[in-house]
Structures are given as structure tokens and as C-alpha cells.
Amino acid sequence: MKEEHLTQSLEDYLEAIYMIIKDKKVVKPKDISLMLNVSQASVTGALRSLAVKKLILYSPYEPIELTSIGLRKAREILRRHELLRTFFTKVLLIDHQIADETACKMEHVIPKVILERLAKYIEYIENCENKSFEWIEKSGYKCIDREGCEECSMGLDNTVTKDSDACESSLSLLDIPVGKSCRVVELNLDGSTQKRLVDMGIIKDAIVSVERYAPLGDPIEIKINNSCIALRIKDAGKISVVLA
Amino acid sequence: MKDIRVALVGNPNAGKSTIFNSLTGAKQKIANYPGVTVDIKEGGIRNKDFNIVIYDLPGIYSLFSQSEEEVIARDFIVTEKIDVILNVIDVSNIDRNLNLTLQLMDLNIPMVAILNMSDIAESNGYSIDYQKLSSMLAMPVVKAVGSKGIGSQNIVAEIERLANGEWVNNYPRIDYGKDIETEIESMCDKLVVPAEIGNKYSKRYIIVKLLEDDESMHEMMYVGKNIDLLNRSKDKIHSLTGDDSAIVISYARHGYITGIVRESVDKRVIDRINVSDKLDKVLANRVIGLPIFFGLMYLLFQMVFTVGGPFMEWIEAGFGILSEAVHTNWNPETLPLLRSLLIDGVIGGVGGVIVFLPNIILLFFAIALLEGTGYMARVAFIMDKIMNKFGLQGKSIIPMLVGFGCTVPAIMATRTLDSRRDRLITMMVAPLVSCGARLPIYALIIPAFFAEDIQAAMLFLIYIIGIVLAIIFSKILGLTIFKGEARTFIMEMPPYRMPTLKGLLIHTWDRSYMYLRKAGTMILAVSIVIWAMMTFPALPVAEVEKYEAERTVVVASNILDEEKESLILDIDNKELEAGLVHSVAGRIGKAIEPPLSLLGFDWKIGVALIGAFAAKEVFVAQLGIVYSIGEATEENQTLREKLAYNYSPLVALCIMLFALISTPCVATMVVTAKESGSWKYAALQLVGLTSLAYIISLIVYQVGTFLGY
Incomplete structure (x- = not known):
């Protein structure tokens, strides 16, 4: 799957969302505008375009959530940032603040x-x-x-x-067409949900097939070994897979 | 004779209850254990040497304390001193089932693995090396087909052998890998284990559970520096493996299981029973799934009435004959109070309830059928998005559907919800789903006021109103009193199965019996209390003499005999009415008449509503008693005709709405208090629902009157 390029500012938004989730578990548009020092209106706009790119789940009055692709993308951006900063501080022995600022600018463009x-x-x-x-x-x-x-x-x-x-994968369960199988690569759910899924056999390397969606489009039914399990779209979107 | 205590444990849908039924037959009862809120069924097998008691525990996927059922199952095994665990395993899902088996091993109790539905598995191309499996698991493995009773004898033989012989714990110890094992070892020395926990569990088990983030173990071990110690170990594991310790452990366990399965089971065909897939293509279809669901529900209600109708008439006739027999054979002069108690209080009250037994049995049978076939899980699947919109999860639809039968088991069915918030909300709104006990009220009123061609639609409308209110109020409660995030929805969709008739009958009987017992005890008692409330205090002698004098005047007057008779009956009626007004019930009814009159209700409805506070179905019995007063003048008129004569259809609708929405019966309140662990919630339910009923009936009546109905 071809990687879609994000603009520099969208990358900043994604990174901010990730940082806030890590910190507070729940993200509100207000937190983002405070963190990036921008207006609430531009946050809303950015959130919409991130949602269109399927990087976040966003609907008014619901908490913002990262999809598995969004999560990976955010981690990647953060990793680039940290790598650059480490390179500047540890290898080139540059002052911490300059390193951080430069990393911030370079992270968006470095191949x-x-x-x-x-x-x-x-x-x-x-x-x-x-x-x-x-x-x-x-x-x-x-x-x-x-x-x-x-x-x-x-x-x-x-x-x-x-x-x-x-x-290697930027697919989630939701990208798998009905009737096709895939291999689980990573689960990015919160603790108890993840445990329940693991108890039901949805673990790394398990082969899972998408059976059907409910009449109203949510939840999704998947098959693993011989049992069928229904789970919500929101959770299925956080299971990274590769086509089997 | 030796007692052997046996627990039946297994995944949901592994066919535990068919095994239980085939082992114990009809000799079973719902075990009642203090503090245990999940039904644990108890059954026995008795032979010359042993008395085997078998407990059917709720289906669970793991011993993790996530849902209440898991905690209860684990605590039950440990505290009730279980001698042998029967672990029911569904061969077609052996990997996942063994995950629980391995966790059960940690409890150090003799175990028998029961490979259920082995016939289906074998015909689907599985070949199982039972001996190898048995030696790898270090426990006897028995092949069984619960629905056909195959394997029961072998299971009993193994139970006796394990309980009799000297069992040695040879369970394999799973190696969780170097990173985990090192931490277990280091924690072993430093962990402070309170004695009451140490007596029940091994240290290794405690540590593994802690590393697996088991909530209840966490609570119990919240002693001294334990938690610091644990967190340090977890951090270390995380930094070494890059994963949470819980995940590392479950992966190790899954790896171990894969090994066992690879060695002992040959899966040539991996296709699931195709019939299920085909059925789901229709029943869970994106386009027709929802219409089919609503259609089935409508059919269900139609069936309950049409099939139940004739039986109801027979029972009604039977009670009529009984009442008539007492009426004619018991001289009104001897013990008039007792005669009245028997005819009006006992026969009238209980008869009015038992009449609806056919409806209720049919409804419970239909629900057992929906559950037994596996369609109930599809209902949860289809409805999840809607339920989620209103702050609940798809599984909440099941207690609500059970609520069509009776609110009491519905509230108990909320135990399958693993979030306490969802449980409480569902409990609060479940009474809005119209239960079987309210059916008598509609069944009495609808035919009395509405034309035959709209009767079914009217009934359907009442039910729909209840559902809509339940949904609206779960959303409101979720946003106000029970704030918090809804737990996500993860549910297994079991394959469709043909339930056994025996299983269906046992389920139907269990629930119907509960209803009957209620009719036999609480409702009988309430009927007598109400009869007493309506009889005492009796009219003062002066009043009675006044009516007597009026009668003497009529008899002495010079008019036709027919006219005389009619006049005397009029006086009789007036006297009885005055008597009722004078009684306790009449006084209460009169006292609440002013606020009730805004809903179009008179004091007679008020009296009946007092009865409905005790149990909904008493409402009908109560109206019967209230109106039997006029019996002398309206000899051949049934209660329905009397109601139709006295009230307008709008009032009838308001009566039904009030009965639908107002406070649940005493039994519901008691169960709500017990299940939620607090009378606070029962009180909230009582006050909230009664006010809601009043407000809605008020609006409907006032708007209806304004519009000229």
C-alpha cells in the first residue's frame, strides 16, 4: 500500500493527538489547540482532514481516537523526531534546545x-x-x-x-474485504479489551477472516479457527493485519 | 457414603448445560449461595458408594476477573472445596478451550476433560488422539455427546476414580519464558502473601495472576510493598520483551496450546459447520436482518396469544366452576367472612393469575428457543449499533428480551454484562420492557375497548412504547446518574444449534415455576391482604340498619315484584359500595383519587393500582374484586363489559401506560437491590418509574381529552 504524504501541519496535529492520548487517555480539540497554540477552528479543520485520511476517528461530541494506521503514523513521526534529536544531542553533542527545535523542522522533510x-x-x-x-x-x-x-x-x-x-503493514481489519483472510500483526487496544480478545484467540500471527458486517454497519463479525466473534468497528480498526 | 463435589466448567457455548442435563436428568435445582448472583445449578447422581453433587458454573473464557461470572466461577471452585472439575471442551474450538483448561490446572484440583460434540467434530474431519491428549494434559479425557447422553457413564466412572484414588498433581507446568520465570522467582521470595490467600492459592499462581493484571487478585494482594514489587517486575518485563507481562504470559500459554493441539489433534477440514454460515447470510443479512428480527418478534407475540387463547378459556371456565360450586354449596349464613375470603380473595385472586399461565409458558418457551438456537446472539449483533447509540451494548438487548417474560430473570440476566455501569443502567430500564405479568392487564383491557382488527397492533404498540422509553432512559441515565464510558462489545457468535426438547422444557419449566411460585405465595398473600383491606373496617351498625330499613320499605310497597327486585338490588349495591368506601382500601383509593383523576382514573382504579404495587398481575384480580361488588345488578356482565361501560378508550390507554411504566413489582425491587448490591438503586427505580408513569399518563390523558377523545 502506498504511503500517503501528510502536510507538515497535519503531521504536527497527529503527533499532538498521540502525545495527549499517551498523557491523558482522552483528547479534546481544546487540548490540541492549547498544545499547538492554534485556534479551535483550525483544529476542527485539521481533525476533519485527518479523519478523511482515516488516521483518526472523529465525530462531534465523541472522543477523538487514533486508528491503527494513525497510531503507526504518529509513532513514526515521533520516532523521527526522537531519532533526530538523539543524533544531534548524543552524536553531534548539540545543545538540547537547539536540537529539539531543529528536529521539529527536519522531521517532516527527512527521507x-x-x-x-x-x-x-x-x-x-x-x-x-x-x-x-x-x-x-x-x-x-x-x-x-x-x-x-x-x-x-x-x-x-x-x-x-x-x-x-x-x-510493514498499514492495514487494519477494516481494510479486509468480507470473505477474505488476514494475519494479525499487532493489537493496539486498551488493556481489558485486548485481554478479552487474546483469551478468545485473537493473538499475533492468528489467521482471521472477515465474515460480515451487521445490518447497520457495526459491529463486524470475524472468524478465527472455528469460532465467530463480533466486535465493534472502533476496536477492529485497532487490529493491524496483513493479507494472508 | 462419600460426598463428591463436582464443578462443571467450560467456555460459553461449549455445551455445558447439555452435559449437565445428560448427567443429572431432571433432578436439578437452582443452587442458592449467599453473595452469588449468577445462577449456579445443582444436580446430583447417587449410587451405592457415592453421592455426587454437580454444580453447573457460568460459561467463561478465562479465570481472569473481568466479568462477574469469571470471578464467581473461580471463587466458587476455590471456596466451595470442589473435589473434581469437569472441564467441558468443544473440540471444534479446542485451542481456545484449552486456554481455560491450562488456567484451571493452576488451581491444583483433579480434573476430567470432556470433549463434547466429538461426533460433529469427527464427522467434520477431526481426528483426535485421546490417549496422547490425556497424557499431555495429565488428566483423563472423555469423549461425549451431551445432547445424546453419550459418555455420561464414563464421566461418572472417572469422577469416582479421581475422588477415590490418590490423585497426584502431574499437571504440566508451563514455562512462560526466561523473562517471566526470572521475575516469578524473584517475586516468590519477596512477596507478602496474607494467610487467607496463601491457603487457597499457590504462590506461583498468585504471581502469574498478578502479572496478568487480574483485578481481584490485585485487590487481595494490595499489601505492604507488593504493588511496588509487582510494578518493578512488570516494567522490567516490558523493557525486556517490549510487551506487557499479561500479553507475554498469554502468548506463552497459546504457544503451549498450539503444541498440544499439533501433537494430538489432526484437523483435516477446518470449515465450520456450513449451515450456520448459510443461515447467517439470511438472518444477519445487512438488508433483511433487521426486518426479519422485528418480524420474528411480532410473530412471537401473535403466537403467544393465538396458541394460548383456548387454554386460557379452559382455565377461566375451570375457576368459574370452582367459584360457582363454593358459591352454591356454602350457605351464606355460615361463616360469611370465610366464604367471602375464599371466593373473592383466594379463588378470584389466584385464579386471575393462573389464567395467564399458558401465555407465560409459551413466552418462556419462545425465549428458551431463541437462546437455545443461538439466534439471541445474532440479535445482540444486529442491535449493537442501536444499543450503542443509547449508551449500552448489544448484549443489553438480551436482558431486555428476557424482560418480556419476567423482569426478575431479566435483571438477573444483566450479569452477562461485564461493565458495572452498563449493568446498572440495564437494570434500571429493564422494568420498562413489558413483562409477562403485565400481559394480563393488556389482555383484559384491549379486547374490552378496542375493535378486534386493531387488538394485536394495540398490544404491539404498548410493547414498543416500553422499548422506546427504555432506550431513551438508558441514554439519559448514561449521561447523568451513571456517567462513564461504556465497555466495548465483544461477543462470540455460537453456531446455530437444534436445541434439545429436554433442554428447552427444563428452561421453560424453571422460569414458569418461578412465576407460579410467585402466584402461589406472594400473590395469594397480597390477595388476602387486599381482600382484608376491602372488607375492614365494616360499615357501622347504624348504616347497615339504614339500608335494611330502605329494603323493608321497598318490600312493603305496592309495586310489581320485578320492580321490587331491581330496587332491592340497587340498594344492595349502594350498601356494598358504601362498605367499600368505608374500608381501608376505599379510603386509600379515595385519598389518591384527586391526583389520579387528572389521568382519568377513579378511586376503583386507584385501589387496583395499590394491588399492582405488590405485583402487576394483581391489578386484574383486584379489579375483579372491586367490580364483583356490582355483580348483583350486572349479573351476566363480564369484567370487560363493566370496564367498557365505566371508562373511555383513552382512560383504558392511560391505565395500560401507567401499568407499563409504573414501579415494578416487589420481587423486581428485591432482585434489583440484591443484584446491584444496594437498596439505593431499588429506591431510585421505584420513585423514578412511578413519577415517569404519572407524568406520561397525565400528558396522554390531558392531550387526548383536549383533542376530544
């Missing part, structure tokens, strides 16, 4: 490939077991111990690839 390499570079330096990398004035980082460093590069690959499975 994925450069970002991934920066990530590798940071982790490489941070994880090097012998701590043999040192900042040397005028020539930057140098590895002063060129031997016995096999382990650090091994460990590195693992950490970098850890999240890639979750990133």
Missing part, C-alpha cells in the same frame, strides 16, 4: 532512507560494547579499538529490525 541510516549510526555508537568510540576534536567520531568488535554489529541489526514487522 526515510537517511533517517534509517542515522538510526543505525546512533545505535552503532551507543551500543558498541567496548565504548571505544570517542569524539575527537576536528575529526568527529573514531573507533579507537579496531579489534574484537564483532558483537556490537550483531546486536545492532536485531534492535533496528525489531519494529519492522509492525511497520
